[in-house]
Amino acid sequence: MTMRLSGKTAVITGAARGLGRASALAFAREGADLVLLDIAQDLSGVPYPLGSASQLEYTAQLCRELGVSVLARQTDVREMPEVETAVATAVERFGRIDVLVNNAGIAAPSGKAAHEIDEDEWQLMIDVDLSGAWRTIRAVGGLMAEQRSGSIVNVASTAGLVGYRHFAGYVAAKHGLVGLTKAAALDYAPRKVRVNALCPGSVRDDSQVEGRMLSEIARSLDVPVSEHEETFVQAQPMNALIEPDDIASAAVWLASDESRQVTGSVLTVDGGFTAR
């Protein structure tokens, strides 16, 4: 049995829970050794709890049980030195980094019109959702270019393609991430390093991966979760919410050599939402 990612080392940010955990598990099932990063603490300014150290360790443990090697490191993508240290450790341990999944991101503070967002709220959103991805690319881009191989997967959102009312900061950051994807894809294409964006639609809060994005967005909009879910089920032509594994599978494909000619692309997994 050959696994689709065996022999590869993948760095995943925001790996403590949610799509990060789902991706980590999917990667482990395909044989990738993992470097799991997460801020693993709450952040002032974000009105909901972020991933915890315990959740990060739990994700790591689940992956190890699948027979892969895991380095788990508490890392804040807003801090370049922390990112650099994490990457250096990963290289020392594994000798190479083949895949980077920029999954870390926040959905709130949101829920207000553009002019109502304050300076700190705006800066925080951009710093995590856009600049965070740029920092990890800064840390591994040169390495991958030197290896002459690598795949970077930026987890954006349908908010990277269309607008959402009262989410100006998030939408701006995710649009920025799609732009970063395309530009970086051109930068690294000559060195056979690929950069792609993955745009999930509305993903179900799954108890196994402890995702909570949908609830937090509902809360930002001040609507009941069930009503928000219903709105999105109807908005997504497949008439269903996206499951975390749907996103993880797409990430595996973009990470694997099966997609070796895919770069600068934006892959939507949104049940048809943006097809309208």
Added chain:
Amino acid sequence: MSRSAASTLLIPADCPPSAHCHAWSVRLPDGADAAQLARAFDDAARTWGEADAGRLPRLWTEHVPVASGSPTAQRRLRSELYRPVHAEGGGLRAVLLQYADGPCDLVLVAHRSRFDARSLRSMADVVTGDASRDRFDLKEASAVAPDSEALKGWREADYCGRVEWAVGDGAAGYRTGIVAVPLHGTQADVLATVAVAVGLVLSRYENQDTPVLGALAGFPERPVGALGAFDAGALLALDMSGARSAVELVAEAGRILGGDGGWCDRTRYAELVAEAGGRVLAGVLGDALEAQGGSYLPCQTALFPLTAVPTRTGDGALQLTVHYQIKDVDEDSATRFARHVARVYEQLSAADEELAPADVELLDEAERQQMVALGRPVKSLDWRPDRIDEVFAAQAAAHPTALALTCEEQSLTYAEMNERADRFAAALRANGVEAGERVGVCLERSLDLVVTMLAVLKADAVYVPMDPAYPADRLAYTAEDAALRVVVTELADFPGGERLRRIRPDELEAYDGGAIDGAGVRRSPEEAAYIIYTSGSTGRPKGVVVPHRNVVALLAATREDFRLGADDTWTLFHSSAFDFSVWEIWGPLLTGARLVVVPYWVSRSPEEFHELLVRERVTVLNQTPSAFSQLMEADRHRADRLVVRLVVFGGEPLDTRALRTWFDQYPETRCRLVNMFGITETTVHVTAQTVTRREAMEGSRSVGPAMPGWYLYVLDERGRPVPCGVPGEIYVGGEGVALEYLGRPELTAQRFVEDPFTGGRMYRSGDRGRLRPDGRLEHLGRLDTQVKVRGFRIELDEIRNVLLDDPSVTAAAVVLGGDPVKDAAGVRIDAYVVLEAGDTEAVRRRAAKVLPEYMLPTTVTALTALPLTANGKLDARKLPEPAAPVALPGSAAPADRAVPTAETGTNGPAEGDLEVALAAVWETVLGVPVTPDDNFFELGGNSLYAVRVAAAMRDRGLPALPMRELYLNPTVSGLARVLNGGGQA
């Protein structure tokens, strides 16, 4: 520590980093204290590490939350063993895997340029407390440059090309597989003995005298207790020619592996390989033998396509592991290789002083039996020997009114043909032909040709077919060699003395002495029916004597599989002097089918031949691949569909890839394509391979398994079966083996030999081939200098001998030019001569008197001397580009052929315009400047180029070009005149 250590290792530069990495792991008992191990490692690393590296290697401790014996744990350990480490930054990785049930694995991975295997083991001992770190220190290694004798040996060794005896997976990258077999034999000189065994197996597989192996060996003066890279590369050129005994070879290998003669570093290795234009296919690694008490991985990626590593199992028994690169070698072939090395190892271990490398056996009895059986078809032949003429008579009796023979407007029913042949036979008898006498048949493709052949058989004589297009000298030679008294021919000037009786078919026709007595007693089916002359390396063609029964067996072998029957229509396309025609003639006539004789000029024109196939509703077609490619081209331009249901390819190698467009038009369900390998000496065919889109897509070179009743062996020079996939000489036995070479008892004894495996006679073909594991044969061309050019079997030495017969030539070489794969029409016979006097044109003119047109060199180039190798052999690579083609006026178009007159339209372009257009077409096709008076054939034109000219003319809207007009009017001006209706030039 020396930074140059990396270059002392003979690891090919194109290998990935993992080829440089080796790993050692030890299982620690329950209760190992991870924290203490980490401290011990840190302490030790401070001694081993480097101040300038910044970071010291550390021990990574990882919890593996599964039981140590589980598959998940094994996979985890494996991924750690196979994770490469860079030479920079310590060149070492240490990982402690702690399993859920207690045990731990300590895994050390190192770059070979930094640490050798013994260093890895020492480090593990220090960490686990089995040794004190004070005992160890880093030491520098240095390698001795090779001496001139070693260098000379390496330069003159035989390097390898593509692996032919295994199936590689081109998409595998550097993926490596491992197989292991037990080694029985000596416990001393294990590495040297393995090296010689590997070299010996390689020499057999690759047919090499001096195989070359790479090796990584340890410096003999390695300081005890030192850490560092104390391995060096060695190159072993092993002389398997017989000059040295096996025992001497092992001793010599031991000396080289011990550094005697100096080491080969990777720079020198790269130079040698580049110079040789080949590669080192196999190598040995010696450092796994001492690895006890743990598990040693000598390389993460095989350094050489076949990397042989002697090791010891847990209980100390010797085994051989072969790490193989999947891109070159499949698992079955690697296993076979390992088994053969082990078998040779055993014989080398028990060798006395005298044992020569050639005496060593690769195959054990079981595998030998398997190989003997592999070339035999599953189905046996159910048949009864009979005479050709009697089988024909039975067909004639069964369906007398069915058509037997058609040529242009004339046809004969079976009854008519039988009656006419009886009359011809009686006439032959009346002319003094006796039973068993050889009778020449030198006729154009016509009804009379086929009837005469049958008549000779009915007269109980032996027919000797000769092509009227052959030069007079060749015809004279054949008539003399076959001691002919009678020749049936239309050629009034058929060469030969007064004693040779020349009879025209119309004289036989006019005989009124009644028919031959069909009930008369005739010789047995075991006696000769025909003699076909084939090219010979002695410079003279030789007559192959084939009995009746062989032809009857050939039909019995194919009739059912090919569903041959009375509904079929076949063609006689080929020269009667080419044995493919034996199949074309007797195939239909012994199965009640109809035979359509294709006139020579029609056979030269794919367009006209296509018309004939449509008009006559031909169902069974036999073609050489080059003729078929022309027919395919013609088919593309025509609306009429063929009703051919079976195409049999023969006469030359088939490029199956070219058939894909054919399948688009004629799917396999409608028309079956069969590629057959055959030899005149074994009666036309030996094997049959049905070709489908799958074979075409794969570019298969299989010619299939032997037909029922036939069988084959692939043997080495000593007549021993070679292993699966390994090239050797093809031997053919069974019902098709001919009787002898006429009047050549010595040659007959050499080529028709006793079958040592099952008794009976078999024919030693001189062809190279290999048997695949499924019993199918791949034909790999000739062992000697015989080649196929456009379907003709040509002995280059025969041409060379003819050139040397010329008094003005003091030395000559003949080589095949052009690329047959890229362009079948571009294949040339290039001759090089050293002249005492005269010029090349005169040489060629004299050669044309003896050689048929297809054997005449396309180019003749004069040299002051032939380039030779150090051994005094011709160095073909150093021959210059040939001089521009030369040809003799009229040499391509036999003047004595009956040729229909021109029948072209009169509305063509003005002659001058047409001349310009024609010259442009010729220039494009031939690639040389063309003037109005240039002869097409002098410019290097041949039949394939002629077809291209016709196609190019059609594409440009020029008048249609009947082939015969080009042959009759081979100049631009002459052809333009004819095409404009001006008549023959």
